[in-house]
Amino acid sequence: MHDGSGRIVVQNLTKQFGPVAAVQNLSFTVEPGSVTGFLGPNGAGKTTTLRMLLGLVTPTAGIGLINGRPFHELGNPARVVGAVLEAQGFHPKRSARNHLRVYAAAIGVPDVRADQVLQLVGLGAAGDRRAGAFSLGMKQRLALATALLGDPQVLVLDEPANGLDPEGIAWLRSFLQSYARSGRTVLISSHLLAEVEQTVDQVVIVSRGQTMYYGPLDNLRDQQQGRVLVQPSDPAALVAALREEGITAIEPLPDGRIAVAGVEAKQVADTALKAGVSIYGIQEEKADLERLFFQLTNGQYAAAPTQYGGQPPVGPGTGYHAPPPGYQQPYQQQPYQQPGYQQPYQQQPGYQPPPPPPGYQDPPSGYQPGQGQSGLGGGA
């Protein structure tokens, strides 16, 4: 029936609610064995995308597949995919255990499974209490327990950290990571990168219904230009030596140190050694992911196409940031295949995309470090 791969494939999903395009031509893949973060600001179409994937909302176009099948062809779907969705309800008068027994019956698992999942999420003592009396955090745990009833291979969670206390978030983090480590698939949405940064391995970043970035979180981090802060004995000599090596992004700091962008600390230290300059202190300043996330999810419509991947504004691909009506068609027919995207993507060193579905290439990978300010995020 389904291929048992645990892979989630979202292909060109589009949802139009009346005049509002909630999701536009969204594509990404989620591989088993990792926790994938599905990130975007409020209103980016995350919830709608997940609900389309789970067969709750009918897409206007495109398709969402789990294990190679649409949700309705999974047979006993709760055995394949468990979901914790926002605004997922409980009857306030029904006890937590009875709630779970209702759905245990629907899935066809024995009633004892209800008590198992209650224990698993830490609600063992609250099983007889009515769900209406639960706190938001307890409801989230109960929703997770419901999702786990069928012991699914794929777990989809929409903003699961909402209402959880710090202890609950820490627990959820380790739970999801161990779940993924057992070879299963975890897709978790959030509007806050910081909230899931420590949990996820892969990220899909969407904004206004479109994919902005898709790949490992580490690569995203690497793409952002870090700086080396160095305190030399003779700043002028070091600057001169660095310039000789073609490094020009140098900036003096008020505290007497100099900041060198786009290099590794090792290179600065080697240069200093060659120039006979002592180094009293050296420090690598990592990319600010939150800022990068902000850049990726803001001002996409205002950004100048020329800045995107360094391509001249020709061809259909350049319309990516501000899709005119005619833009969608070539894009849909040949998603992510515009040559303009391929080149910067391949030039990108160190970028290791996860195994994509055939023909899938990721446009945001054309993002050039250092251009964020004037490129993607420029219009914000």
Next chain:
Amino acid sequence: MLGNLIKAEFRKTTTTGLWWGLLIPTVLIALGWALGTGFVGKNIMDAVNSSDAEELTRLLGIDPSQWQVSLFGMARSINIATIFPMIFGGLAISTEINRRTITTTFLTAPNRVSALSAKLVVYVLWGAIYGLAIVAAVSIGIALTSDSSSLPDAAGWLAMAGVGVLASVLMTMFGVGVGALMTSPVGTTVVLVLYMLLIENGLQLVVSTQGLPELVGFLPNGSVNGLTGSVAASLFLSTAGVVPDDLVEVLRAIAGALGAFDWWLSGLVFLAWTALFFLGGWAVTQRKDIT
């Protein structure tokens, strides 16, 4: 697979207090109406059978001693009491949508057709359970206040019980459909009760005074009323001996079946109404975006 879903749907109904919360007033109303109508029927029969009226009945050529007037009370009581299973049905889907449990319901079912089919089966069953409770309560109430001569025979009672349960099942499914279309539990309850108790009675009055009483049999409450009322009227007439034609219409009106057709035709008309709303509600729920 459908068995699992039916079990789940049934558990949904038994794990909240709604089923008995509505069953109690159902039984009380059924019992109360049966006691009341039985009492009224007995008083009428006492009057009709009194020596003063004997002259009149003999002149009319009728023999009231065999009149099973309790049948009318049974029909009326059943009709009133089936309001409650209708509300119970009305809350089936509307509550799930309102409480957002429909999300989990659809996530744990292979598809919506099977999820809704399971609901169909479970609510037919609940309609029958309510129907049996109504018939039992009505029978007890009528038996307590009526003379034994005015009670139906075993076959007659069985016929009334049968259409009573049938009416309850159909009313439940009618409610399920309206609830699925309206998606608001409160709105569904208010609309159903107002329509069945007030609006349609007003409509019936209008079409009757406009000389079109036949139309009443086509209305939802008129047809479901006709289901029990027509059986009551036919049973009554079958044992009442000679009854003048003019009186037949009066008797049918008393039974609540004025303008209604034969019981099976009334049943079919109400079945059509039920199917219209149920299938309409199904179609809407089938395609609904659960956001």
